[in-house]
Structure formats: C-alpha cells, structure tokens
Amino acid sequence: MTRLLVTGASGMLGANLALLAQSMGYEVLGWTNSRPLTGAPFETRAVDFASQQDLARAFESAQPDALINCAAQANVDTAEKQPEQAFRVNAEAPGELARMAWRAKVPMVQVSTDAVFDGTKGQYSETDAPNPLNTYASSKLAGERAVADANPDAAIARVVFYGWSPDGARSLAEFFYNNLSAGKQVNGFTDMFFSPLYVSHLAEALLDMLRERLCGIYHVFAPESLSKFDFGTRLAKEFGLDAGLIQPISALNSGLTARRSLNLSMNTQKLQAALGKPLPKVEEGLRTLHSEYSSGLRQKLLSFNQ
DSSP: OOEEEEESTTSHHHHHHHHHHHHTTOEEEEEESSSOOSSOSSEEEEOOTTOHHHHHHHHHHHOOSEEEEOOOOOOHHHHHHOHHHHHIIIIIHHHHHHHHHHHHTOOEEEEEEGGGSOSSSOOBOTTSOOOOOSHHHHHHHHHHHHHHHHOTTOEEEEEOEEOOOTTSOSSHHHHHHHHHHTTOOEEEESSOEEOOEEHHHHHHHHHHHHHTTOOEEEEESOSSOEEHHHHHHHHHHHHTOOGGGEEEEOGGGSOOSSOOOSBOOBOOHHHHHHHTSOOOOHHHHHHHHHHHHHTTHHHHHHHTTO
16 A cells, blocks of 8 residues: 655645545545644644754654645745745745655655746746746745755646635635625636636546656646636536626736736646546536535535634
C-alpha cells in the first residue's frame, strides 16, 4: 500500500484529495497547520511550515512513498498584507520539501496556481512566460522555481478549482451557493475569466500525475473557460437557484485589495496528452458538485471542522 503524504489537508483541495486517495486504497497521512481536522478518517498531524526544523522532523517521521503539497497561504489579500509569511509557506517550505523528497526518492507533486500569469492574453500554455501581479502569485511562482531547482523529478501542477470545503466558505462555488440559497444578492465578474476544475476531478488528475511519474510543469484545469459571472449562473441553474440574484459587474470596479489577472483561460493539451484522456469540462464538474452534495460530502467535510 502506498503511503501518501498530503500537506494542507485541512484545506479544500487537501481534504478532498485525502478522502479520494483513501477510497482508492492509499494509506493517507494529512498534514494540517492552523486549522486542525476533527474526526477525519485518515491519519493527521499538525506541522508548522514556518519552522524549517519542524518540517524536516515531520517529513523524516512520515516516511511517505509519495507527496502532494497542497499547503499554501492562498488568501490573496492576506498575502498582500503579510508577504513574509506568504513567501515562507508558498516558496521556501515547498523548496525544502522538494529537497527532502529528492533525497528520499519520493515522487512529488507541487500545487501551484493560474495566477502566475498576468491575464493579458489568455489561453496560457506551460511555455508562456509568467508575470505575477500580486504577492500571492509571486510567492507561488517562487515556489515553482524552488521546487524545480531542488527536485528535477517533481511535477508542478498549476490549478484553479472549486468544490466543498471543511470550513464551508473556501471556494467560488460555496460563495455562490451559500448566498443564493439564502436568497442574497451577489456580484459576479463579467470580465474575469478562468478555467476551473472541480476539486474531485483535480484530485484524480494529481493522483494520475503521481502514478505516471510526470515531472515538470503541467496545466491542470477544465479544458474550457468562462467568466466568474457565467460560472455563478451555471451553478444556480444546476442547483435550481435564482440566477437573477447575481449582479454582473466589472472586476475593475470591485475595490479588491490586490491586483488580479483578468483572462486566465488555460491550455491543457500537454496534460491531456500525457494522461491519454480528456479533463472534465465545467458542466460535468458542476453536475458532480451537485451529486456529491446530495450524497453527503459537504456535511462530511463540515464535520471535520467542528
């Protein structure tokens, strides 16, 4: 049985990935940091990413057969206000993990972000030059480079995703669902485009990347793009909610603290060719979001945060 170390296991991607991997027969160890998991059906351990010593001791103790690093300071505005913490968690610690994985001959996937691009052209491929616009994006790009320098065998997965999370309010899908189901009016950006992959589909792709021992940078997104306003209206339709509550606005007039990239549509041909299969489209992702809600996944995840 493969012992899989999943960092950031109390976050949306980490928790969903750990559950999927366990259901597929992996022995899962989940590392958490500021938010512990209560009653998770897999082993967990709190690890301080701010401490190089704690990180090294925890990795040696874990004895993993494979590693997927989902841990991140992912709040864009918080990263802008606390750049040192963002670079520690998003850049320095991944580089240290990559070095330890290289020495231990442990295959690794580092999770990065679409935000490394400036969003001026769209349809970005892995060969396009990054140009981050804010501290979060800059720290994640630094993490990509630290991992690649320390571990040539590591895979780097650029991602953007949605789904259900342990705290119930981590993703754009939860933002729209929570507000629309309560009858509240929300804004949807008409000029901010992305290629979001449902979190369970992303988790499956990351495990496929591990199994295939891929290395280098891959774009792990839905093979189509849409605006965040359109995403909200599609979600509303899927759940039978009132799409009229979503007000179309420009991201340029939103008053966000940190600069955001506007056109983050992505090219996923490299990964689809490497895996020999297509990545699921947004429509399939929203159907699965709904079906997994109906099967109790959301409540199960929320129970880990009590």
